[in-house]
Amino acid sequence: QTTITLGAAQTSAGSLPIVVADQKGLFAAEGLKYERLDFKGGAPAAQALASGSIDACICAGDHAVHLEEKGLGGKVLVALADTHSYALLSRADAPATSLADLKGKKIGITSAGSLTDTTLRYALKAAGLDPDKDVQLIAVGRAGPQRAALQAGVIDAGMFTTPDIQITLAEPGAYKIVEDFRKLPYPAQDLVVTDTWLKAHPAEAAKLQRAVVKALEMIKADKAVLQAAVVSMFPKITDPVLIDSITNDVAAGYLSGTGVMTPESFKTLMEMMAAADPKLKPVGYADIMIGAAK
Amino acid sequence: MTDTASTSPGYVASARRRLVSISPTALAQLGFIAALLLLWELGARTLFNPFWSSRPTLIAVRLWELAASGDLWVHTLTTLQEAGAGLLLAALVGIPIGIALARAPKVARTVDPVMMGLYGLPRVALAPLFILWFGIGLFSKVMMAFTMVVFIFILNVMEGIRTIDPDHLDLMRTMRAGRFYVVWRVLLPAVVPWILASFRIGVGLALIGAVVGELIGSNRGLGWYVESSGGQLDTTGVFSGLIVLMVLAMLANQLIGYVERKVVTWR
Amino acid sequence: MTDTASTSPGYVASARRRLVSISPTALAQLGFIAALLLLWELGARTLFNPFWSSRPTLIAVRLWELAASGDLWVHTLTTLQEAGAGLLLAALVGIPIGIALARAPKVARTVDPVMMGLYGLPRVALAPLFILWFGIGLFSKVMMAFTMVVFIFILNVMEGIRTIDPDHLDLMRTMRAGRFYVVWRVLLPAVVPWILASFRIGVGLALIGAVVGELIGSNRGLGWYVESSGGQLDTTGVFSGLIVLMVLAMLANQLIGYVERKVVTWR
Amino acid sequence: MALTDTISAPPRAELANLRIAFPRPDAPPLEVISGVSLQVGEGEFVAVVGPSGSGKSTILRAICGLLKPAGGEVRVNGTRVTTPPPHVGFMFQKDALLPWRTVADNIKVGCELGGTPRQKQPARVAELIRLLRLDGFENAWPRQLSGGMRQRVSLGRLLAYEPDLMLMDEPFGALDYQTKIAMGLELLRVWETERRSIIFVTHDIEEAVALADRVVVFSARPARIVADYAVDLPRPRHMKALRSDPTFTHLTEAIWSDLALPS
Amino acid sequence: MALTDTISAPPRAELANLRIAFPRPDAPPLEVISGVSLQVGEGEFVAVVGPSGSGKSTILRAICGLLKPAGGEVRVNGTRVTTPPPHVGFMFQKDALLPWRTVADNIKVGCELGGTPRQKQPARVAELIRLLRLDGFENAWPRQLSGGMRQRVSLGRLLAYEPDLMLMDEPFGALDYQTKIAMGLELLRVWETERRSIIFVTHDIEEAVALADRVVVFSARPARIVADYAVDLPRPRHMKALRSDPTFTHLTEAIWSDLALPS
Ligand SMILES: Nc1ncnc2c1ncn2[C@@H]1O[C@H](COP(=O)(O)OP(=O)(O)OP(=O)(O)O)[C@@H](O)[C@H]1O
Ligand SMILES: Nc1ncnc2c1ncn2[C@@H]1O[C@H](COP(=O)(O)OP(=O)(O)OP(=O)(O)O)[C@@H](O)[C@H]1O
Ligand SMILES: [Mg+2]
Numbered sequence A: 001q002t003t004i005t006l007g008a009a010q011t012s013a014g015s016l017p018i019v020v021a022d023q024k025g026l027f028a029a030e031g032l033k034y035e036r037l038d039f040k041g042g043a044p045a046a047q048a049l050a051s052g053s054i055d056a057c058i059c060a061g062d063h064a065v066h067l068e069e070k071g072l073g074g075k076v077l078v079a080l081a082d083t084h085s086y087a088l089l090s091r092a093d094a095p096a097t098s099l100a101d102l103k104g105k106k107i108g109i110t111s112a113g114s115l116t117d118t119t120l121r122y123a124l125k126a127a128g129l130d131p132d133k134d135v136q137l138i139a140v141g142r143a144g145p146q147r148a149a150l151q152a153g154v155i156d157a158g159m160f161t162t163p164d165i166q167i168t169l170a171e172p173g174a175y176k177i178v179e180d181f182r183k184l185p186y187p188a189q190d191l192v193v194t195d196t197w198l199k200a201h202p203a204e205a206a207k208l209q210r211a212v213v214k215a216l217e218m219i220k221a222d223k224a225v226l227q228a229a230v231v232s233m234f235p236k237i238t239d240p241v242l243i244d245s246i247t248n249d250v251a252a253g254y255l256s257g258t259g260v261m262t263p264e265s266f267k268t269l270m271e272m273m274a275a276a277d278p279k280l281k282p283v284g285y286a287d288i289m290i291g292a293a294k
Numbered sequence B, C: 001m002t003d004t005a006s007t008s009p010g011y012v013a014s015a016r017r018r019l020v021s022i023s024p025t026a027l028a029q030l031g032f033i034a035a036l037l038l039l040w041e042l043g044a045r046t047l048f049n050p051f052w053s054s055r056p057t058l059i060a061v062r063l064w065e066l067a068a069s070g071d072l073w074v075h076t077l078t079t080l081q082e083a084g085a086g087l088l089l090a091a092l093v094g095i096p097i098g099i100a101l102a103r104a105p106k107v108a109r110t111v112d113p114v115m116m117g118l119y120g121l122p123r124v125a126l127a128p129l130f131i132l133w134f135g136i137g138l139f140s141k142v143m144m145a146f147t148m149v150v151f152i153f154i155l156n157v158m159e160g161i162r163t164i165d166p167d168h169l170d171l172m173r174t175m176r177a178g179r180f181y182v183v184w185r186v187l188l189p190a191v192v193p194w195i196l197a198s199f200r201i202g203v204g205l206a207l208i209g210a211v212v213g214e215l216i217g218s219n220r221g222l223g224w225y226v227e228s229s230g231g232q233l234d235t236t237g238v239f240s241g242l243i244v245l246m247v248l249a250m251l252a253n254q255l256i257g258y259v260e261r262k263v264v265t266w267r
Numbered sequence D, E: 001m002a003l004t005d006t007i008s009a010p011p012r013a014e015l016a017n018l019r020i021a022f023p024r025p026d027a028p029p030l031e032v033i034s035g036v037s038l039q040v041g042e043g044e045f046v047a048v049v050g051p052s053g054s055g056k057s058t059i060l061r062a063i064c065g066l067l068k069p070a071g072g073e074v075r076v077n078g079t080r081v082t083t084p085p086p087h088v089g090f091m092f093q094k095d096a097l098l099p100w101r102t103v104a105d106n107i108k109v110g111c112e113l114g115g116t117p118r119q120k121q122p123a124r125v126a127e128l129i130r131l132l133r134l135d136g137f138e139n140a141w142p143r144q145l146s147g148g149m150r151q152r153v154s155l156g157r158l159l160a161y162e163p164d165l166m167l168m169d170e171p172f173g174a175l176d177y178q179t180k181i182a183m184g185l186e187l188l189r190v191w192e193t194e195r196r197s198i199i200f201v202t203h204d205i206e207e208a209v210a211l212a213d214r215v216v217v218f219s220a221r222p223a224r225i226v227a228d229y230a231v232d233l234p235r236p237r238h239m240k241a242l243r244s245d246p247t248f249t250h251l252t253e254a255i256w257s258d259l260a261l262p263s
């Protein structure tokens, strides 16, 4: 048995297929054991990946592109999500109903340069706003600080992901969604590896890929599988209603069914990244996506 | 002011008083803590939103569950190990460096800016380098705690050595005492108060360092528990972790006080 | 050992030597820094991947660009303001508290565990409370820096007061000196070395505090810039920010050294 | 004896069966003073001599309220001493100068705490510096002084405080004969013109006899009073002449043999 | 004079036209020693007297290499002194005990640095404690001692170091007459049996004459040597008898008047 060390960008829904693979014995069937480490964001996880401290990271497709572009050979081993994972929430009594209404307001992002940052910049531009002049993007942190900042009124809207969206919306009449990016095709969670690792561990890579893709297929086939994973992944959430809503949201097209990045999501990815950094060297789909397991 | 009648041991009763005084102190401490907890409980129930502050009773229940499941010990031991090793390593490395730099002022002046610059670096931002150099195991967290604390020892010991009575050093020089004799018999005993202060300061920073290390990448430890609870908006979880961290800091401080009383008998 | 001939002022030449010695020190410091930069540049070009460490030349170019665009000043001033205000506030609050606690040992013993516990809390985990209490403006960063540093002052000053010559305190008691007289004329001067050490230690921590503060609600500042570069795996950006932080720490330390030479003339 | 004049007013200082003991770990407390009674009247100058380690400094500390007695009591101006009483100045055996204050500023501490009006302080300090022969060292730091100079600064601080009762613990111990005599004369001048009371610990028997109204001889630890001599020498006394005065030589011889007793 | 015997070997200590000055801000350096020449032979006991602040301690510091002279030079055993020379022990005017070591351990410092074999140290320390009359205080901390007891511990440390040249800065200043005489006798015993050289600074002229082979009188600052008396009194000397010895009284009177000169 070989142990695979995976780094997760956050304790987020993207890790659910991995949990399923573990729960259903798919890793064991491949002769793998896995250990998951949580990082404070995608960037440190990607850095740990590049340094060889972990075998693969569960993070946004952005990091595969960054690593590839920096010559470190980033590859998406399995695409875990087909759509974006964030939604922009505001207090229920806020007048804004769309991104465009937030002109002149303060919007909370998790941290500068993160997925939430680039996403908002891209969406704001699409809505005809200048992200540097028409709004203030404030690095606030994750769900806790975001919610505190909303409550204190120091930001007008903030970026939340699963399960924080569901938990926050569960408070009756307090918060609402201003803009839901979860419908946007985007490789929000991928199993990313490096060329170096791939070259050194071709067998493990194949096993890992097979197990996770199998898990994705099982989830698609049976929602109960996902529910069990949700319960295990978020032990702090005990309310069955909440568990249901998380499971339903995740099951509703968020997770990838095949483990292969869709061309649409790759297109948004490249557009967003180019918008954030005009000097970015373009990367092709085939440069970062490894074909599905045979 | 009259509290510090440290110089009034002129009556027989004081030896007796010491033995009894242990329990009033502990009582006062516990009473104070209890009062704060009560305030918190009441405040959370009435004044402010318990979503942000949780409540002592909820936390107690959570801690009980964690203890029962065994997770509490795993996380606590992990963090304790990281912070403790970092703190001790910092003392072992920092004290000699502090002494050496204080005794070689030219070298100290040369290295000083770089050292202070390094010290001022936010450790969180150095995460990639820590991962690169020290991996993501125990060692990288120990190093995180270490790099927070080692400068405390260096800076405090350096300043401490400057306050040493020059007559003691002159005495040693006239008796041609060797380098090690001076270090062991004069410098170290003289900077004991500075070392103790460093330990007190260091405890908190080592814990913070360990927690920051756990944020960078881990799957256990109190920092990880706090962060993962925060990620699920579980305030009770956050505060449970924080309370355990506080208890660790308190206990470490008590230990330092105990060692101080054992070591500094001459004051 | 012979470096510390602090007690050999018995010849006329030493006054002259002082004036000249300023520039060799600065030269040695600059030389040391230059040597490190050179090593870094060469290492990054040959030994290790510059993705991890960037290169001094790349950083210089980036800093130049940032300076030209004006961003450098915005970020630097922001962070400097936050850290500086936090440090000064910590000194203003921490020194009196340290003195008061040292003079009222019973109170100190009672509050001690809670204080040490609070000190050991990782600030990042308290982000929601900081936002609720202090918002996300300048004030919250100042408070972040403040809460890191204030304990340093308290703990160092408390320990410093314990090392005061009891004869000085007895003397004041026989002359029935008032509380304020004792504080101003005896306690404060006696703990000046401890306060200076706290400032040295505090500079680094205040910067770290400001940077951590910038992680929870900001859109400028060096910490923000570093984080934002890190998020895009832009190592040169990370190091550019870090280098400026280092320079700030160095300058602050030089300033403390300067103040020390002006204030502690009697040693 | 000078005491009889002041029978109406309470004595300046009074020790009633004073006992002082220091606790020791693993041993019974060290009894330092065992039942000492002593009265010092207003305007009286009492010298105390006794073997090293007998408890002379300890008694002074008790009088100015730095030590709580294990038994008996201390009264100053009729009031029982629990905290340092007002108008009592203590010159420590160790000089206890504040290292961060210059010579002038160390002396000024006495003015500041003794209540000299602020405008008069500089003049007073300057006067004391001249009197103590420290001219030219006003702005020197304590670490730059010789042992005797430090002692004189400490004396200056005491004088600046202008106490009614002066407790002096070997105030001239580090001074050469000439300086000692000059300082002794100054002390007498201050004492005579302002009717201060003085308790003066010394090892120099001749100094004790030459300066004091009474000489109290202590035994070795635990200290008791072995003898209490009234010095019946007329004032002003001339140092040179004293040495050949038979009362003087007699007294010094007597004290000498009191001390030489194996006690 | 004792010096003539040792003309072949270099003198133990030799000051050649020594000048010492301390820099001052905003003023010319303070000249403390201006051209002092002095030779101390092997086994010679030289006492130094002089006004307070004249530079006696400073000269001792220069001899043991703690101060660099501004002019002239210091030689010990024929070698020019730049760093502290071997086998020279200095008893400071301030006692400089290490506060974190007990009485016994403070004395032991002398043994440890003087090279007493480790097994013999406890016995040597015990012997010194008895000799210094500190019995029962072996385990006391310095802060628990009286001034005179501290001074004796400091003396004990010096004796434990067993130096060939002993520099003593008012070693008996805080002691009463009886203890002083007892300690003086012990010092003489050590000195006579082991032919040590001693430079002994004191304010007590009688003590100087009673103990020393030579008494050197310093002027006020800047210090010069005013007089250098050979003490032609036979040894062993009996303290009691000395006081009536005409040579003794003569010498003390002479030194007294040397010092009384307005210098
Ligand atoms: N703080 C203390 N703790 C314990 N013992 C003490 C303390 N202070 C003094 N003593 C003891 O009390 C005794 C008397 O000390 P004190 O200083 O009064 O002597 P003294 O008569 O002034 O002697 P000297 O002439 O040497 O100064 C000594 O044996 C000393 O060890
Ligand atoms: N470190 C120093 N810096 C400046 N001046 C000093 C220093 N040490 C001593 N002096 C000065 O040198 C002079 C002589 O001092 P020294 O201590 O040698 O006197 P002394 O003869 O030992 O006097 P005493 O009998 O009072 O101890 C004094 O005027 C003193 O102010
Ligand atoms: Mg005494």
Ligand SMILES: [Mg+2]
Binding pocket: D146, D147, D148, E056, E057, E058, E093, E169
């Ligand atoms: Mg001297």
